Amino acid sequence: MPELPEVQTIVSDLNKEIKNLRIVNLWLDLPYSIDRKKLIGSTILGVRRRAKNILIDLDNEGILLIHLKMTGKLIINSKIKMQNEKFRKHVHLVFDLDDGRELVFSDVRKFGKVILDSKKRIEARLLGLGPEPLSKEFTFPVFDLAIVNRRRAIKLVLLDQYVISGIGNIYSDDILWKARIDPRKLACDLSLKEKKRIWSAISNVLSRAIKLRGSSISDYRDFYGKEGGYQKIRLVYDRYKEKCRRCAAMILKIKIGGRSSCFCPGCQK
DNA sequence: AATCGTTCCTGATAGC
DNA sequence: TGCTATCAGGAACGAT
Numbered sequence: 001m002p003e004l005p006e007v008q009t010i011v012s013d014l015n016k017e018i019k020n021l022r023i024v025n026l027w028l029d030l031p032y033s034i035d036r037k038k039l040i041g042s043t044i045l046g047v048r049r050r051a052k053n054i055l056i057d058l059d060n061e062g063i064l065l066i067h068l069k070m071t072g073k074l075i076i077n078s079k080i081k082m083q084n085e086k087f088r089k090h091v092h093l094v095f096d097l098d099d100g101r102e103l104v105f106s107d108v109r110k111f112g113k114v115i116l117d118s119k120k121r122i123e124a125r126l127l128g129l130g131p132e133p134l135s136k137e138f139t140f141p142v143f144d145l146a147i148v149n150r151r152r153a154i155k156l157v158l159l160d161q162y163v164i165s166g167i168g169n170i171y172s173d174d175i176l177w178k179a180r181i182d183p184r185k186l187a188c189d190l191s192l193k194e195k196k197r198i199w200s201a202i203s204n205v206l207s208r209a210i211k212l213r214g215s216s217i218s219d220y221r222d223f224y225g226k227e228g229g230y231q232k233i234r235l236v237y238d239r240y241k242e243k244c245r246r247c248a249a250m251i252l253k254i255k256i257g258g259r260s261s262c263f264c265p266g267c268q269k
Numbered sequence: 270a271a272t273c274g275t276t277c278c279t280g281a282t283a284g285c
Numbered sequence: 286t287g288c289t290a291t292c293a294g295g296a297a298c299g300a301t
Contacts, residue, residue: 001295071278107278110278111295151271152272169294
């Protein structure tokens with residue numbers, strides 16, 4: 001499930017690989033909101049990330065917004081990949097580029113979103129999103145203000161893109177383990193010290209994950225089809241019934257607001 | 270205004 | 286072995 005580190009990895013590689021290329025054709029088999037006439041012939045100026053959205057800036061004042069949701073993948077075409085029947089089955093979009101390669105979007109569960117719209121309208125859609133946790137603007141007071149008085153489990157607050165952007169289920173679990181906080185604890189009940197621990201765990205965990213090119217726990221793959229490395233060193237996510245890396249208690253899995261949540265009952269208070 | 274539950278979809282796997 | 290039920294997940298949406 002692509003979260004900030006996975007999306008950032010893909011965006012960095014897209015910038016290396018497809019910048020300044022022209023889109024010369026489009027194939028799709030799901031009703032994505034893309035006007036062919038506006039897309040074909042446009043040139044890619046660059047690729048950015050906002051929250052978990054991939055934004056491809058085009059030279060015609062348009063932006064292609066791609067949200068991978070759970071199983072969306074963006075892959076640069078390789079003949080080997082496309083000959084693989086299992087992979088081809090879930091390909092729903094193919095952008096032909098003017099260097100002869102193809103930018104391929106596949107999505108097993110079909111939750112992914114791909115929209116072409118004007119710069120103005122795409123940016124308007126993204127307006128309410130919370131601050132970027134790895135930006136300079138994400139100081140402790142900014143974080144504190146975003147979560148203060150919220151009568152919700154801190155786990156759910158961290159997952160809310162309109163509070164802080166980019167964190168999903170894997171990294172919210174790991175952040176709270178690192179900060180030694182029970183995920184069920186209400187945000188409004190956290191002490192200043194606890195909030196500071198969470199704030200510093202956010203940048204620590206996310207930047208470590210970016211260095212390792214994300215987590216391939218279920219089916220995330222990068223732009224080249226390769227796995228990330230964070231899953232090997234993950235702190236608590238999906239370690240249900242295993243021993244805590246810190247206190248050796250058994251990791252529990254519970255539901256919080258419909259989300260599965262792994263934590264250590266021994267050292268997360 | 271903030272929070273909660275439901276929904277979309279498919280493949281993997283747990284349980285019988 | 287083979288079937289069915291459950292689970293996984295982000296975020297839009299409607300209800301409270």
